[in-house]
């Protein structure tokens with residue numbers, strides 16, 4: 001069977017990666033409907049050996065025979081158009097935060113909570129990139145040792161902000177002033193991603209806290225986060241400290257990580273081997289390393305987790321969700 005797929009935000013960084021990953025995975029697409037804002041309408045897109053024309057997104061865009069719509073065009077577009085698409089019988093997989101915490105919307109990472117997809121009511125949410133890579137690494141350990149507390153510290157690539165963030169870094173490195181970030185990102189670290197909230201955290205930090213609990217289906221988890229922008233183009237790196245309910249052996253952690261789905265263990269510090277953003281760029285795995293006991297608590301562990309924020313962090317995870325719909329015969 002082949003499916004008619006709409007791509008909302010087809011010309012953005014994530015949108016173009018949706019297309020790249022759909023092709024790489026040979027997803028069975030019959031008709032492609034690339035959609036974007038007026039300024040991108042008319043652009044030609046080559047996909048699976050054919051030419052497709054970008055149409056301007058409108059309220060009637062979903063009046064045709066579309067099976068799945070992949071959204072990555074910002075929260076306001078998702079809030080307005082996902083319900084319109086759903087009304088027409090389209091299954092929406094949304095990459096924005098607009099629907100993630102809605103109780104009727106499953107928030108899915110296929111390696112972590114694939115079954116949740118069966119509860120969908122027409123909209124499925126793709127988690128925040130920093131959350132996705134973290135829960136892929138944490139889920140196998142949570143299943144075995146029961147996590148009680150998580151401390152996230154992230155080092156996030158500028159591509160997470162799209163082309164404007166990338167340009168700020170490239171221009172900044174040439175000594176030109178910044179346009180997009182509140183401060184110079186070149187030669188700097190900025191502890192400010194998204195907006196600040198009443199509690200002094202940023203939205204990016206609270207996304208990690210709240211989305212982790214929903215995906216792991218455990219509101220008892222105690223989580224804190226600090227999200228930092230760093231002068232890297234591709235690949236988010238994260239230092240993750242966890243405290244378990246149960247005691248553990250470090251050798252068992254290594255074997256769990258080495259065999260877990262979606263994870264590549266890179267941990268051989270005697271030979272300077274540990275996950276690096278430049279190695280993760282343009283690949284799909286979540287890379288885990290620097291595994292070591294946190295001696296300051298009863299049963300604690302430190303790790304270093306790296307992944308491509310545009311691929312596994314957004315586009316690949318979304319396409320994997322589409323593949324799950326097919327696998328579970330939900331479409």
Ligand SMILES: O=C(O)CCCc1cccc(C(=O)O)c1C(=O)O
Nearest residue numbers: 075095096097098128129156160161
């Ligand atoms: O900056 C980063 O490194 C990741 C942030 C990704 C992002 C950017 C703008 C808006 C949203 C949003 O959907 O709210 C999101 C998101 O949460 O996926």
